[in-house]
Amino acid sequence: MTLNLFDSHINLHGEQYDDDRDEVLVRARELGVNRFISICDKMDNFSKIREFTGCHDDMWCSVGVHPHYAKDYLDLTSDELVELAQDPKVCGIGETGLDLHYGYSEIELQESSFRKHIAAARETNLPLIVHSREADELMGNILEEEMHKGRFQPLMHCYTSGVELAKRAIDLDAYFSVSGILSFKKANDVRAVAEIMPLDRIILETDCPYLAPTPYRGRRNEPGYLVDVCRAFAELRGLTMEEAAQLTTENCMRLFGRVT
Numbered sequence: 661m662t663l664n665l666f667d668s669h670i671n672l673h674g675e676q677y678d679d680d681r682d683e684v685l686v687r688a689r690e691l692g693v694n695r696f697i698s699i700c701d702k703m704d705n706f707s708k709i710r711e712f713t714g715c716h717d718d719m720w721c722s723v724g725v726h727p728h729y730a731k732d733y734l735d736l737t738s739d740e741l742v743e744l745a746q747d748p749k750v751c752g753i754g755e756t757g758l759d760l761h762y763g764y765s766e767i768e769l770q771e772s773s774f775r776k777h778i779a780a781a782r783e784t785n786l787p788l789i790v791h792s793r794e795a796d797e798l799m800g801n802i803l804e805e806e807m808h809k810g811r812f813q814p815l816m817h818c819y820t821s822g823v824e825l826a827k828r829a830i831d832l833d834a835y836f837s838v839s840g841i842l843s844f845k846k847a848n849d850v851r852a853v854a855e856i857m858p859l860d861r862i863i864l865e866t867d868c869p870y871l872a873p874t875p876y877r878g879r880r881n882e883p884g885y886l887v888d889v890c891r892a893f894a895e896l897r898g899l900t901m902e903e904a905a906q907l908t909t910e911n912c913m914r915l916f917g918r919v920t
């Protein structure tokens with residue numbers, strides 16, 4: 661059985677892969693994971709990420725600043741993001757959003773950075789890769805308010821927030837990505853929300869090196885483990901592995917229009 665899977669969120673530029681970055685990809689391809697999006701977490705890493713992406717025909721990347729680092733890029737402009745997004749290998753804006761769990765950057769700074777990313781997503785027509793943690797109400801408010809100003813396409817990445825925000829995001833026609841958390845024994849809340857997501861709006865991600873699915877939990881995650889994320893998703897939604905792989909890859913291709 662050969663699957664055709666798409667890992668929509670990898671953080672392969674991290675030092676965790678300094679010894680075997682290419683081997684990790686080879687292993688993933690052998691398992692049927694044959695498209696990857698390398699996520700930009702800060703502007704200082706963009707050129708490294710872009711360069712690595714350029715070495716692989718099956719890889720694309722994003723441009724943006726993770727909410728953790730919002731405080732380090734106070735001068736960031738949406739024009740700067742739009743400019744870098746002219747590159748055909750750039751297929752999404754982010755990851756951006758709000759993280760009140762860690763709160764590494766003040767909330768006002770996260771919010772202003774997030775709105776700049778939204779403006780860039782609106783202008784470029786590229787999907788906005790949204791990180792949201794313990795910020796459900798504010799996240800919903802900002803998404804609705806900004807959508808009112810002009811349409812953009814949100815992707816709620818690694819969704820672990822509540823049902824209410826999920827419903828508000830569904831009303832905005834957002835996509836959702838699910839991760840290895842789906843396979844964690846105690847993640848009943850996350851599974852419950854994943855059950856109400858529209859099937860034509862769900863995609864898969866590993867978010868590697870974090871969140872390795874069962875049975876690799878606690879170890880370094882890698883894109884090949886997307887097979888196990890797919891299995892958890894297929895079981896939850898009563899699909900076969902082939903159906904789950906096909907569905908999520910088709911969704912991903914529709915969402916990330918620049919990916920071929």
Ligand SMILES: [Zn+2]
Binds near residue numbers: 755791817818
């Ligand atoms: Zn994230």
